[in-house]
Amino acid sequence: MTLSQSLASFIVNTKFEDLPQDVVDFAKICILDWMGSAVAGKDLQPIKIIDDFVRDMGGAQQATLVTGGKSSVAQAAFVNGAASHIVELDDIHRGSIIHAGTVVIPAALAVAEWKNKSGRDLIEAVAIGYEVCYRIGEAVTPSHYYYWHNTATCGTFGAAAAAAKLLDLNTEQIMHTLGSAGTQASGLWEFIEDGAMSKQLHPGKATMNGVISALLSKRGFTGASQILEGRRGFFEAMSKQYDPTKITNQLGEIFKIIENSFKIHASCRHTHATMDLAIDLSNEHDLKVEDIEEVTVQTYQVALDITDNAQPNTVYASKFSLQFCTALALVKRQGGLLDFTEESLHDPVIRGLMEKVKVGVEPSIHEAYPEKWGSSLQIQLANGEIVQKQSEYPKGDPENPPTKGEMVAKFKQLASKLPEKQIQNYINDILHLEELPNVKTFFTIQHQNSFTIIK
Amino acid sequence: MTLSQSLASFIVNTKFEDLPQDVVDFAKICILDWMGSAVAGKDLQPIKIIDDFVRDMGGAQQATLVTGGKSSVAQAAFVNGAASHIVELDDIHRGSIIHAGTVVIPAALAVAEWKNKSGRDLIEAVAIGYEVCYRIGEAVTPSHYYYWHNTATCGTFGAAAAAAKLLDLNTEQIMHTLGSAGTQASGLWEFIEDGAMSKQLHPGKATMNGVISALLSKRGFTGASQILEGRRGFFEAMSKQYDPTKITNQLGEIFKIIENSFKIHASCRHTHATMDLAIDLSNEHDLKVEDIEEVTVQTYQVALDITDNAQPNTVYASKFSLQFCTALALVKRQGGLLDFTEESLHDPVIRGLMEKVKVGVEPSIHEAYPEKWGSSLQIQLANGEIVQKQSEYPKGDPENPPTKGEMVAKFKQLASKLPEKQIQNYINDILHLEELPNVKTFFTIQHQNSFTIIK
Numbered sequence: 001m002t003l004s005q006s007l008a009s010f011i012v013n014t015k016f017e018d019l020p021q022d023v024v025d026f027a028k029i030c031i032l033d034w035m036g037s038a039v040a041g042k043d044l045q046p047i048k049i050i051d052d053f054v055r056d057m058g059g060a061q062q063a064t065l066v067t068g069g070k071s072s073v074a075q076a077a078f079v080n081g082a083a084s085h086i087v088e089l090d091d092i093h094r095g096s097i098i099h100a101g102t103v104v105i106p107a108a109l110a111v112a113e114w115k116n117k118s119g120r121d122l123i124e125a126v127a128i129g130y131e132v133c134y135r136i137g138e139a140v141t142p143s144h145y146y147y148w149h150n151t152a153t154c155g156t157f158g159a160a161a162a163a164a165k166l167l168d169l170n171t172e173q174i175m176h177t178l179g180s181a182g183t184q185a186s187g188l189w190e191f192i193e194d195g196a197m198s199k200q201l202h203p204g205k206a207t208m209n210g211v212i213s214a215l216l217s218k219r220g221f222t223g224a225s226q227i228l229e230g231r232r233g234f235f236e237a238m239s240k241q242y243d244p245t246k247i248t249n250q251l252g253e254i255f256k257i258i259e260n261s262f263k264i265h266a267s268c269r270h271t272h273a274t275m276d277l278a279i280d281l282s283n284e285h286d287l288k289v290e291d292i293e294e295v296t297v298q299t300y301q302v303a304l305d306i307t308d309n310a311q312p313n314t315v316y317a318s319k320f321s322l323q324f325c326t327a328l329a330l331v332k333r334q335g336g337l338l339d340f341t342e343e344s345l346h347d348p349v350i351r352g353l354m355e356k357v358k359v360g361v362e363p364s365i366h367e368a369y370p371e372k373w374g375s376s377l378q379i380q381l382a383n384g385e386i387v388q389k390q391s392e393y394p395k396g397d398p399e400n401p402p403t404k405g406e407m408v409a410k411f412k413q414l415a416s417k418l419p420e421k422q423i424q425n426y427i428n429d430i431l432h433l434e435e436l437p438n439v440k441t442f443f444t445i446q447h448q449n450s451f452t453i454i455k
Numbered sequence: 456m457t458l459s460q461s462l463a464s465f466i467v468n469t470k471f472e473d474l475p476q477d478v479v480d481f482a483k484i485c486i487l488d489w490m491g492s493a494v495a496g497k498d499l500q501p502i503k504i505i506d507d508f509v510r511d512m513g514g515a516q517q518a519t520l521v522t523g524g525k526s527s528v529a530q531a532a533f534v535n536g537a538a539s540h541i542v543e544l545d546d547i548h549r550g551s552i553i554h555a556g557t558v559v560i561p562a563a564l565a566v567a568e569w570k571n572k573s574g575r576d577l578i579e580a581v582a583i584g585y586e587v588c589y590r591i592g593e594a595v596t597p598s599h600y601y602y603w604h605n606t607a608t609c610g611t612f613g614a615a616a617a618a619a620k621l622l623d624l625n626t627e628q629i630m631h632t633l634g635s636a637g638t639q640a641s642g643l644w645e646f647i648e649d650g651a652m653s654k655q656l657h658p659g660k661a662t663m664n665g666v667i668s669a670l671l672s673k674r675g676f677t678g679a680s681q682i683l684e685g686r687r688g689f690f691e692a693m694s695k696q697y698d699p700t701k702i703t704n705q706l707g708e709i710f711k712i713i714e715n716s717f718k719i720h721a722s723c724r725h726t727h728a729t730m731d732l733a734i735d736l737s738n739e740h741d742l743k744v745e746d747i748e749e750v751t752v753q754t755y756q757v758a759l760d761i762t763d764n765a766q767p768n769t770v771y772a773s774k775f776s777l778q779f780c781t782a783l784a785l786v787k788r789q790g791g792l793l794d795f796t797e798e799s800l801h802d803p804v805i806r807g808l809m810e811k812v813k814v815g816v817e818p819s820i821h822e823a824y825p826e827k828w829g830s831s832l833q834i835q836l837a838n839g840e841i842v843q844k845q846s847e848y849p850k851g852d853p854e855n856p857p858t859k860g861e862m863v864a865k866f867k868q869l870a871s872k873l874p875e876k877q878i879q880n881y882i883n884d885i886l887h888l889e890e891l892p893n894v895k896t897f898f899t900i901q902h903q904n905s906f907t908i909i910k
Contacts, residue, residue, distance in 0.1 A: 049674040053667070057527035060513030072512035147692035179646065183653045184660060186641040190688035191634065191679040198638045198678055201671070205639060209660075212508070216656070219504040223653055224646040233645035237602035237693075 003228045003247055007132055008174035010252050011161050016124040016434075023255040024434060027123045029407050030130070031109075032430045033091055033262055034084055034101040036414030038066040040337060041086035043417075046197040050082050050204060063110035064443050073110045077159070077211045080106035082204030085151070087337065089263045089414065093130075093256070094397075096137025096154065097145050100260070102203040103155030104129035107210045108162040112439040117166055119436030125162040130257040133158025136228065138246040144239035152187025152202035153238065159210025167218050179223020180213035182234045262396040264410055265335035267319035270303040272394035273375035274322060278329035281379060281387050289331060289353055294380040297326055298362035300369035308359055318345050326377075327353040336413035368392065404431075458683045458702055462587055463629035465707050466616050471579040471889075478710045479889060482578045484862050485585070486564075487885045488546055488717055489539055489556040491869030493521040495792060496541035498872075501652040505537045505659060518565035519898050528565045532614070532666045535561035537659030540606070542792060544718045544869065548585075548711070549852075551592025551609065552600050555715070557658040558610030559584035562665045563617040567894040572621055574891030580617040585712040588613025591683065593701040599694035607642025607657035608693065614665025622673050634678020635668035637689045717851040719865055720790035722774035725758040727849035728830035729777060733784035736834060740842050744786060744808055749835040752781055753817035755824035763814055773800050781832075782808040791868035823847065859886075 001009070019027075041047055051067040059072030065079045084090055085102040092099050108125040111117070117125075137144075137154040144150065160181035164174045187206065191198035217223070227233050228244070235242040265275050274297050281287065303322065312321040319325070319340055327350045329335050344350060365374040378388040393400040402410075408427055415423045429442040436442055456464070474482075496502055506522040514527030520534045539545055540557040547554050563580040566572070572580075592599075592609040599605065615636035619629045642661065646653035672678070682688050683699070690697040720730050729752050736742060758777065767776040774780070774795055782805045784790050799805060820829040833843040848855040857865075863882055870878045884897040891897055 046676060049671060049676045052674055053670050056515070056670070057517075057529055058513065058515030059527070060511070062512075072514070074512055147687050176651070179649075179651060180653065180656060183643045183646060183656065184641050186639050188638045188679070188682070188687055188689065188692055190682055190685040190692075191638060192687070193685060194634075194677065194680050196631070196634060196677040196679050198635065201635060201638065201676070201678075205664075215508050215511070216504060219507055221501065221504045221656070222649065222651040223656075224643070224651050225649050227643070227645055230645040230648060232602050232643055232647070234643065237643055 002175075002226045003244055004175045004178045004225060005171065006248050006251060007161070007178060008171045011128055011132070011165055011174050012171050014124070014128055014252060016120040019124065019127055019255065022258055023127055024123055026258045026260065027126050028430055028433050029262075029404070030091055030101055030257065030260060031105060031122070031126060031433065032411050032427065033407060034105040035426060035430065036411040037087055037090040037101070038080055038084035039418060040089070040414040041083040042066045044086050046200040047079070047083045047086060049197075050200065051079050054079055062114045064113060073114045074208050074211050074215070076110040077106045078204045078208040080110065081207035082200040085203045086200050087266075087414070089266060089337065091260050091262050093134050093137070093260055095141070095256075095259060096134045097141055097150045098133055098137045098154055098158075099151045099203070100130045100133055100155065100158055103151060103207045103210070104133065104158045104162050107159035107207045108166060109439065109443060111163045111166040111211065111214075113443050115166060116438050116440055119433035119439060121166060122439050123433055125165040127255055127257050128165050129158040129162030130260070131255060132161040134256045134259070135247045135251065139244055140235065140239040140242045143241045147188060148238055149187035149189055149202050152206040153185040155203065156181045156185045156206040156210050159207040160213040161210075163211045163214035164217065167214050169214060169218055173217045175225055176221060176223040177213045177217040179225065179227045180216055180221065181210055182227035183224065184209040184213065185234060185238070259398050261398065262402055262407065264396045264402055264406060265325070265329075266337040266340050267325050267335060268307055269394065270307050270373065271322050271325040272396070273373055273391050274299060274377055275325050275329040275335050276395045277375060277377035277389045277391055278326050279333050279335075281377060281389055282330050282333050285387050287330065287379070289349055291382050292330070292353065292356060292379060293382050295326060295330070295353070295357045296378040297322060297357065297359045297375060298365065298378075299359070299375040300366040300373070301361050302369060303373075303375070304359060304361060310354065312345070315340055315342060315345055322359050323354045323357040324350070326357050334409075336410060338413045338416060373397075457630075457681045458699055459630045459633045459680060460626065461703050461706060462616070462633060463626045466583055466587070466620055466629050467626050469579065469583055469707060471575045474579065474582055474710065477713055478582055479578055481713045481715065482581050483885055483888050484717075484859065485546055485556055485712065485715060486560060486577070486581060486888065487866050487882065488862060489560040490881060490885065491866040492542055492545040492556070493535055493539035494873060495544070495869040496538040497521045499541050501655040502534070502538045502541060504652075505655065506534050509534055517569045519568060528569045529663050529666050529670070531565040532561045533659045533663040535565065536662035537655040540658045541655055542721070542869070544721055544792065546715050546717050548589050548592070548715055550596065550711075550714060551589045552596055552605045553588055553592045553609055553613075554606045554658070555585045555588055555610065555613055558606060558662045558665070559588065559613045559617050562614035562662045563621060564894070564898060565666065566618045566621040566669075568898050570621060571893050571895055574888035574894060576621060577894050578888055580620040582710055582712050583620050584613040584617030585715070586710060587616040589711045589714070590702045590706065594699055595690065595694040595697045598696045602643060603693055604642035604644055604657050607661040608640040610658065610661040611636045611640045611665050614662040615668040616665075618666045618669035619672065622669050624669060624673055628672045630680055631676060631678040632668045632672040634680065634682045635671055635676065636665055637682035638679060639664040639668065640689060640693070714853050716853065717857055717862065719851045719857055719861060720780070720784075721792040721795050722780050722790060723762055724849065725762050725828065726777050726780040727851065728828055728846050729754060729832055730780050730784040730790050731850045732830060732832035732844045732846060733781050734788050734790075736832060736842050736844055737785050737788050742785065742834070744804055746837050747785065747808065747811060747834060748837050750781060750785070750808070750812045751833040752777060752812065752814045752830060753820065753833075754814070754830040755821040755828070756816050757824060758828075758830070759814060759816060765809065767800070770795055770797060770800055777814050778809045778812040779805070781812050789864075791865060793868045793871060828852075
């Protein structure tokens with residue numbers, strides 16, 4: 001069997017009934033988290049541009065745009081893929097360096113809605129799409145990542161797999177789908193030098209190209225049978241080293257979606273372990289700002305290289321200031337999208353507390369990096385008492401998973417533009433997705449209403 | 456100036472008035488030849504599939520599909536790009552190994568029609584699009600070509616450049632257009648192992664992605680400013696060696712479209728020099744088949760490696776048989792798309808003559824390859840006379856250019872599905888394209904009628 005055949009066979013043979021309960025639960029959280037990111041990002045400039053382009057092109061009313069209304073299934077995937085990556089709070093898999101949600105879920109959701117698929121079908125396709133792109137990403141990481149944006153390149157295969165599953169393609173058709181997906185895989189890191197909008201173009205186009213691949217294959221369009229491992233295929237052309245066993249090893253036996261990491265706080269990931277500790281200590285000891293004499297953060301060197309900034313001047317910079325993030329977390333006991341504001345940035349209480357924050361390197365934590373992104377927090381109180389706590393993994397990593405409640409709280413912040421009732425409906429529908437007979441009823445109707453209301 | 460800025464500046468500053476007359480004349484022939492290939496390919500299976508996909512997606516009625524009717528400008532480019540490459544008779548540039556027509560012209564034509572541009576605007580955009588992709592292709596050839604289908608990868612830049620010119624983008628917007636084009640560049644050769652339909656997907660998607668890049672930039676979407684030469688850009692990621700001076704050297708001073716090669720005969724390029732000689736000798740001496748005693752072809756080794764086949768069994772194989780092609784050319788005095796048929800394949804006159812054809816290697820011709828794809832033909836007649844002729848370049852190469860009449864004759868064969876009047880109208884319109892006030896009148900209306908008639 002070629003790698004494409006192995007993957008195609010896995011895609012055809014994996015059924016909802018085979019998914020362990022933790023995989024089903026995890027997939028639902030991924031979908032909730034994706035929806036939050038998409039709603040939070042939908043009104044930002046790069047998304048408005050793509051949305052305007054899509055409306056100009058027209059298209060059949062097949063699938064819902066997170067920006068409102070409907071378009072063709074391919075173009076809906078484009079808009080929704082771009083929208084869900086821009087606030088940089090979407091999920092991430094450390095092993096493959098892929099944000100799977102932003103490429104797999106828009107493809108799956110658009111096809112599921114169009115084809116009147118059930119919540120179970122959607123969960124099945126999402127779990128499969130994550131699996132396919134994670135495994136391809138792991139096979140080519142790290143060498144591929146130097147030039148190529150894994151989320152876009154490997155993500156194209158994941159989007160194609162999810163779309164193919166929902167279109168009920170057979171093994172042969174899926175092999176061709178993967179061939180067409182791989183020969184469209186693109187997305188260079190060069191844009192990062194300019195901070196260009198390609199960051200949104202990449203997931204949008206990847207998910208769209210995955211959908212196109214599956215829709216063409218369904219009609220008999222053929223692709224390379226060995227797009228991954230062939231002499232002039234994806235591996236050889238686009239990575240210095242690669243390991244195909246990462247694709248086949250325990251394929252169908254374990255589901256890697258549960259290795260996913262979620263971002264809870266709306267700041268740089270290197271500040272997260274410290275923020276977790278600040279929130280925990282603040283809650284556990286019911287700390288008041290006026291009781292705090294000194295705060296000592298000890299972490300790994302890279303965290304300081306990137307986030308040691310005692311005087312951030314913009315909201316964006318504040319997300320990359322370990323001092324600010326620590327103080328914010330102590331004061332607010334959370335650090336979501338709505339907590340990083342101009343008001344917070346200039347809040348004299350937070351600014352005052354920041355001056356008491358000292359940051360440094362703790363050798364044992366430093367040595368454990370990058371496997372563990374740990375931190376240690378010690379707080380000296382006015383009464384002489386010292387409280388402290390240490391962690392190895394930031395909240396959201398699979399080793400330190402968030403609770404369902406924390407993910408719901410995050411969603412509420414991300415989706416805060418929507419009416420309260422709509423937010424609650426989304427949460428209820430997605431957390432009970434396997435009971436939903438038709439995805440269309442949840443995504444289209446509620447969504448269209450909600451966007452009609454706020455426009 | 457970055458390379459993108461140099462190219463953007465060239466694109467903005469080049470006007471129809473600056474184009475030498477031979478460039479204008481050449482561009483018109485390219486457009487005529489492209490149209491013939493597109494019409495000839497439009498009903499083949501891969502194109503029917505893409506066409507069906509596009510109709511399923513719907514779209515605004517902006518630009519004409521060669522398959523009939525209209526769709527969005529992006530999707531029209533997709534269909535027309537795919538259609539124009541499939542009969543393998545489209546133009547080719549040796550230095551960059553790019554078939555520019557199949558990527559540049561569908562993008563230019565779709566945008567020109569949509570925006571009511573003139574024939575002069577179309578010629579200007581086509582000359583610019585060819586220039587951009589030829590130069591990028593030359594910069595990365597040959598190393599890029601091992602994995603990547605230059606027509607698709609480099610072609611994306613050419614399509615983007617043509618679309619950007621017709622959308623009147625400024626220098627800054629064009630720089631972003633090129634950034635978005637380069638980060639979407641894709642198309643691996645792996646499909647060739649299976650003979651898969653990716654050969655059509657590549658030019659179709661390349662031209663569509665070029666159009667998308669320009670349409671996004673017009674709305675303010677940004678891309679990498681150094682997509683070609685940047686540390687993680689197109690050159691470094693996708694070619695072992697590259698030479699940026701190929702892009703800037705005499706840019707705007709010479710126009711490389713006139714380096715284009717055309718395929719006159721509908722067979723493997725390695726048979727062409729010999730077929731030219733057979734046609735010439737047959738015409739010059741008014742040869743009858745019964746007068747011919749022996750035919751001796753002497754050429755380069757690669758031609759024999761690929762086309763020494765005395766017993767072709769299919770029409771496809773007959774196009775790769777030097778013996779068949781030589782006999783066919785002697786009998787029919789031409790070798791276009793309509794000459795390679797089941798009837799020809801089994802024609803006893805051609806089959807009989809084939810047995811008199813001997814093929815071999817001529818050292819001086821062999822040594823001149825691959826710069827020159829030459830041949831020598833000697834014919835022994837029944838009356839004892841010997842006629843012979845030799846050429847260094849097949850007809851269609853820039854060193855042995857076809858006449859306008861030969862290109863018109865080729866077009867008539869390629870477009871033979873259309874009503875005779877439509878064929879003549881196309882020829883008249885395209886050969887006087889600079890006089891046409893609005894491209895729409897020629898492509899939409901005549902084309903729609905013609906396809907309505909034949910459906």
